[in-house]
Amino acid sequence: MKFIVVGLGNFGASLAEKLTMQGNEVIGVDQRMEKISALKEKITHTICLDATDEAAFSTLPLKNTDVVVVAIGEDEGANIMVSALCKEAQVKRLISRAVNRLHEKVLGALGISEIAHPEEESAERWSKRLCMTGLVDSFELNSNYSIVEVVVPQKYVGRSIQEIGFREKYELLVLTILKSTEQRTSFGKNVVTTVLHGVPQPDTVLEEGDILAIYGYNDHIKAFL
DSSP states (O other): OEEEEEOOSHHHHHHHHHHHHTTOEEEEEESOHHHHHHHTTTSSEEEEOOTTSHHHHTTSOOTTOSEEEEOOOSOHHHHHHHHHHHHHTTOSOEEEEOSSHHHHHHHHHTTOOEEEOTTTSOHHHHHHHHHSTTEEEEEESSSSEEEEEEEOOGGGTTOBHHHHTHHHHHOOEEEEEEEEEEEEOTTSOEEEEEEEOOSOOTTOBOOTTOEEEEEEEHHHHHHHO
16 A cells, blocks of 8 residues: 655654555655654655645645555644645545644544544554554554454355354454444433443354454454455
């Protein structure tokens, strides 16, 4: 996949490096030359420019990019400006960083639905989420093994755990299944809650919308997804 990461501070640089290590083509953008110099050997491409400058921004290969991440954190105004330019350019997928609740509200008003909170979510989690289709969340046990939450791929809906062959084919362990259930509150309002369904049995049939908690080797998880 092709990524553009705008803003190479701690979060942006770490995310760009991890995405590059996972075999993606990554363009890192920052207006600080010292950041570009420090990362030019660690990221596929690095570009020194002011992304808030509309003319400079338009030179980026946006149409050929799968995901643009606006990782600017130290300047909220710059973050909002670049995010707005991305929306105007109709990039395929946009993820913007928010540093506080008000900032998040402004991004939401721009129509940005995917918002990163680096203070709460690591670059490691975001790199996995961006590279693995259907990934909901992840917890890295070490550099090779993780526990992840994934939406059941459509091709496995209606099939049992045993039939899919998690252990035999993918060498993965299904820890539990999370299902969304609509419940009515005491105030008469319907709310959707997620309910754990314990350790699944081999004959457990997967349903559309199920979220699986899976443990295994990172490459095997990628193969499954």
